[in-house]
Structures are given as C-alpha cells and as structure tokens.
Amino acid sequence: MFRFICVVIFLVTFLILSIPVFLVEWIIGKFNRQKRDYSSLRIVQWAFKVILKFTSVKTTVIGEEHVPDEPVLFIGNHRSFFDILLTYSRCRRLTGYVAKKEMEHIPLLSTWMRYLYCLFLDRENPKEGLKTILQAIDYVKNGISICIFPEGTRNKGEELSMLPFKDGAFKIATKTNCAIIPVSMNNTCAIFEKQFPRIKKVHVVIEYGEPIYPNNLDKEDKKHIGSYVQNIIQETIRKNADLV
Known part of the structure; x- marks a missing residue:
C-alpha cells in the first residue's frame, strides 16, 4: 500500500501545482508553439518517470531503435493503466494518445492531455469516433505521432x-502511409491491476517491432492490416513471456 499512497500523493500534488504551470505554458505557446509543446511533453514525462520510480518496476526494452524519427502510429496491447506511463515516458517526439471519452472530464489531467495532442474517443458514437480518427490523421500529417490501443x-x-x-485505428496509417510500430508489453498488469489497490515491484518487457508501412504490404495483408499487426504483437508477447 505504501507505493500506492506515494503515487496518489504525488499525482494529486503534481496536478495542483500544474495550475500556474498551465499559465506559463500558455504564454510560451503564444510566442513559440513548438517550444510549448516540447516543454509540456518533458514535464509530463518527468512526472511519469517519478511515478514509475515509486513503483520500483524493472523494465526491459527491446527494439527501441526500430522507431524512426518521423511521425508514426504506435499500436500496442493494453492490460494496465501503467501501459501509458511506461510507453509515453519513452517518446522522443510529440505523441498524442487516444483515450476514452470519459477522461476528458477529469480536471487538470485533461488539460495536460489536450496540451499533448491526446484525443478523446467516444466508442458509443460512430460519427464522433470518425471525427477523432480524422483529427488523428491530421496530426500525423503535421508531424505528431499517435498511440492507440486497438483492443x-x-x-x-x-x-x-x-x-x-x-x-478504425489503422485508417490513421493507411490514409497517411505512416509507419505502424507494434508495441508488445508483457506483465504490466502485475504492477497494479492483479492486486488492486497495491502496487507491486515487478519486471515488465516492452518490445518495439520493426516499422510497417501499409503501402509496402501485399494487397491481402493491407486489407486485413489489423489482424496482421495483432498477430505480430501476439507472437511477440508469447516469445517474451519467459523473460519476465
């Protein structure tokens, strides 16, 4: 329970102290939008790294060199709230995550998410869902990577x-031909979800797959690109099961 209490105290303190930071970031953005974007990115990454320190999680990262220095679509399996912290704290470029619509109503946290180009997906409204995907496509065209958990x-x-x-998530790549980066994660739910509300010191494995460019796939694989990418992630988490 000690780790859980530390994480909660830090998160609440960080969000409260963010209030004046938002004003500073807003002013910076008026003069230099890119500078504001990257300063916001680094601030949130710092906070995520602090939280991960509290968890004492040991992380093995494989294949990070596969991520090209260009906007990409990260596609990952999803078993824990900590999947976001583990992956976002490693992003070198601006990256917006696609989150469920309910998170839009969380005070202060949703403000950081908007600063960081996160999108809120309404899974119950196909029309609104399409708007979110179209916005993600626009972000990629403007140099911002997107991460989504298609489960x-x-x-x-x-x-x-x-x-x-x-x-639907894969339209972001097929409409822009940006690289899809499969992100395979093992044992992340053992950090928190398996023994809620306790946080446990565990070993997790994250593997970044080689870039997949939709236009380089054959016709059949491109037609079923979701299954194609899912099979890669499924094979990878099975391969890495013995590492945790």
Whole structure:
C-alpha cells in the first residue's frame, strides 16, 4: 500500500501545482508553439518517470531503435493503466494518445492531455469516433505521432491473450502511409491491476517491432492490416513471456 499512497500523493500534488504551470505554458505557446509543446511533453514525462520510480518496476526494452524519427502510429496491447506511463515516458517526439471519452472530464489531467495532442474517443458514437480518427490523421500529417490501443479497452483476460483489434485505428496509417510500430508489453498488469489497490515491484518487457508501412504490404495483408499487426504483437508477447 505504501507505493500506492506515494503515487496518489504525488499525482494529486503534481496536478495542483500544474495550475500556474498551465499559465506559463500558455504564454510560451503564444510566442513559440513548438517550444510549448516540447516543454509540456518533458514535464509530463518527468512526472511519469517519478511515478514509475515509486513503483520500483524493472523494465526491459527491446527494439527501441526500430522507431524512426518521423511521425508514426504506435499500436500496442493494453492490460494496465501503467501501459501509458511506461510507453509515453519513452517518446522522443510529440505523441498524442487516444483515450476514452470519459477522461476528458477529469480536471487538470485533461488539460495536460489536450496540451499533448491526446484525443478523446467516444466508442458509443460512430460519427464522433470518425471525427477523432480524422483529427488523428491530421496530426500525423503535421508531424505528431499517435498511440492507440486497438483492443478498445484494457484486456482483463489471461496474460497472453488479446481482444480483437478495432479496424478504425489503422485508417490513421493507411490514409497517411505512416509507419505502424507494434508495441508488445508483457506483465504490466502485475504492477497494479492483479492486486488492486497495491502496487507491486515487478519486471515488465516492452518490445518495439520493426516499422510497417501499409503501402509496402501485399494487397491481402493491407486489407486485413489489423489482424496482421495483432498477430505480430501476439507472437511477440508469447516469445517474451519467459523473460519476465
């Protein structure tokens, strides 16, 4: 429980102290939008790294050199709230995450998310969902990477299982031909979800796959690109199961 209490205290303190920081960031943005974007990115990454320090999680990262220095679509399996902290704290470029619509109503946290080009997806409204995907496509065209977990929600099943991927997410790549980077994560739910509300010191593995450019795929693989990417992630988490 000690780790959980430390994380909660830090998170609440960080969000409260963010109030004057938002004003400073807003002023910076009036003169230099890119400078504001990257300062916001580094501030949030610092906070995430502090939280991960509290968890004492040990992370093995494989294949990070595969991520090109260009806007990409990160596609990952999703089993824990900590998936976001583990991956976002490693982003070198501006990256917006696609989150569920409900997070838009969390005070202060949602402000940081908007500063960082995160998008809020309404899974119950197809029309609004399409608008979110179109906005993500526009972000990629303007040099901002996008990360999405196409299972649609956290998978609470067996460790090596995955929910079917939602196909809509892949339009972000097929409409821009940006690289898809498969992100395979093992054992992340053991940090928190398995023994809620305790946070446990565990070992997790994150592997970044080689870039997949939709236009380089054959016709059949491109037609079923969601299944194609999901199979890569599924094979990778099975391969890495013995490392945790």
